[in-house]
Amino acid sequence: MSRLKVSIVGGSGYTGGELLRLLLFHPGVEVAQATSESKAGEYVYQHHPNLRKRTQLQLVSQQALQPCDVLFLCLPHGESQKKIEHYFTLAPRIVDLSADFRLRDAALYQRWYGHAHTAPQHLDKFVYGLPELQREAMKTARYISGVGCNATVSNLALLPLVRAGLLDTAQPIIVDIKTGSSEGGAAVNAGSHHPEKSHSVRAYAPTGHRHTAEVIQELGLTNVHLSMTAVDLVRGATAAAHAFVKAGTTEKDLWKAYRAAYNAEPFVRIVKDRTGLHRVPDPKILAGSNYADVGFDLDAESGRVVSLAAIDNLMKGASGSAVQAMNVMCGFEETAGLEFPGLHPI
Amino acid sequence: MPAVCPECEAALSLKDVIQGEIVVCPDCGVDLEVTEVQPELQLALAPQEAEDWGE
Numbered sequence: 001m002s003r004l005k006v007s008i009v010g011g012s013g014y015t016g017g018e019l020l021r022l023l024l025f026h027p028g029v030e031v032a033q034a035t036s037e038s039k040a041g042e043y044v045y046q047h048h049p050n051l052r053k054r055t056q057l058q059l060v061s062q063q064a065l066q067p068c069d070v071l072f073l074c075l076p077h078g079e080s081q082k083k084i085e086h087y088f089t090l091a092p093r094i095v096d097l098s099a100d101f102r103l104r105d106a107a108l109y110q111r112w113y114g115h116a117h118t119a120p121q122h123l124d125k126f127v128y129g130l131p132e133l134q135r136e137a138m139k140t141a142r143y144i145s146g147v148g149c150n151a152t153v154s155n156l157a158l159l160p161l162v163r164a165g166l167l168d169t170a171q172p173i174i175v176d177i178k179t180g181s182s183e184g185g186a187a188v189n190a191g192s193h194h195p196e197k198s199h200s201v202r203a204y205a206p207t208g209h210r211h212t213a214e215v216i217q218e219l220g221l222t223n224v225h226l227s228m229t230a231v232d233l234v235r236g237a238t239a240a241a242h243a244f245v246k247a248g249t250t251e252k253d254l255w256k257a258y259r260a261a262y263n264a265e266p267f268v269r270i271v272k273d274r275t276g277l278h279r280v281p282d283p284k285i286l287a288g289s290n291y292a293d294v295g296f297d298l299d300a301e302s303g304r305v306v307s308l309a310a311i312d313n314l315m316k317g318a319s320g321s322a323v324q325a326m327n328v329m330c331g332f333e334e335t336a337g338l339e340f341p342g343l344h345p346i
Numbered sequence: 347m348p349a350v351c352p353e354c355e356a357a358l359s360l361k362d363v364i365q366g367e368i369v370v371c372p373d374c375g376v377d378l379e380v381t382e383v384q385p386e387l388q389l390a391l392a393p394q395e396a397e398d399w400g401e
Contacts, residue, residue: 252354255373272354272375273375273376274374274377274394275370275376279375
């Protein structure tokens with residue numbers, strides 16, 4: 001069977017590098033090109049040193065981009081929408097990892113991103129990129145969006161409760177998220193300067209984080225609020241979603257809901273142990289893997305449930321989900337190229 | 347012998363267990379004591395230490 005030709009627009013950043021790490025070893029695809037405007041001509045391994053001696057691919061300018069079977073877009077937010085019609089001419093299938101085509105509603109986009117979308121006529125062509133939510137739609141899709149890492153860890157924490165109808169939606173749902181520094185991308189800023197960032201625990205978006213829009217859209221919740229804290233990790237995001245369940249809900253009801261949501265999912269594991277060191281989800285052991293670990297605890301007296309989730313933000317929260325989505329869209333085994341289970345200890 | 351975890355309701359299949367034996371639930375990891383074997387298998391939560399760093 002011939003391999004599909006895939007190319008990456010924006011191959012020098014962290015999500016592009018993570019895609020290269022996955023796609024270079026994927027059994028069904030061949031990486032044809034990876035672009036970078038500022039680093040054209042340089043070798044991929046010069047920017048992704050883990051790939052030294054695994055590929056001699058050189059970054060090229062977008063002007064040299066050739067048609068391919070699947071095109072991944074790893075551009076800064078706002079860039080894909082400017083040239084999406086050009087990208088449509090280059091590939092019959094596109095996965096856009098940016099935020100540009102995650103939201104179906106242009107008004108919701110404007111509300112959360114603060115400016116009008118420049119290609120709103122194409123929003124409904126894209127399927128939201130989390131297979132656990134949109135697997136069936138992906139099977140016939142041609143265009144798939146990326147996912148927000150903080151949205152993903154929130155959506156996976158809350159999905160079992162929403163599907164089972166256990167939430168008291170009259171009460172607010174507060175999702176407290178801790179994130180690693182790679183969420184900020186490869187570009188430096190004052191906050192990423194080592195003396196400032198190191199050992200810091202900084203609430204950088206207590207309210208108003210843009211990924212909230214993806215939770216509203218995908219779970220149909222309205223009274224949901226994300227609160228972001230940057231912690232001293234490179235990879236990883238973990239969510240503690242605080243909500244209230246309907247009266248009479250027991251811990252066994254929660255077990256049923258979480259099993260119903262995730263027992264058949266290849267990349268979601270329920271982690272709720274009463275013994276040992278690893279009783280709850282922890283992003284530390286997920287680095288480099290596409291797994292999402294999910295757990296919960298219930299305060300039976302008050303009805304407060306704390307649903308916990310952990311991911312590697314560059315994997316399940318970005319490039320891993322993008323490859324999983326490509327697998328579904330292209331008819332590959334859903335786990336192809338994504339079997340790495342992570343490291344322990346790390 | 348089939349049994350159900352009293353903590354999380356996972357379905358367990360246990361072989362050759364005896365009364366008083368401690369087994370582990372494969373889903374929630376809780377320690378379970380076999381309290382009865384006949385006429386049917388009965389499991390109960392075994393005492394465990396909670397994790398608490400709030401000194």
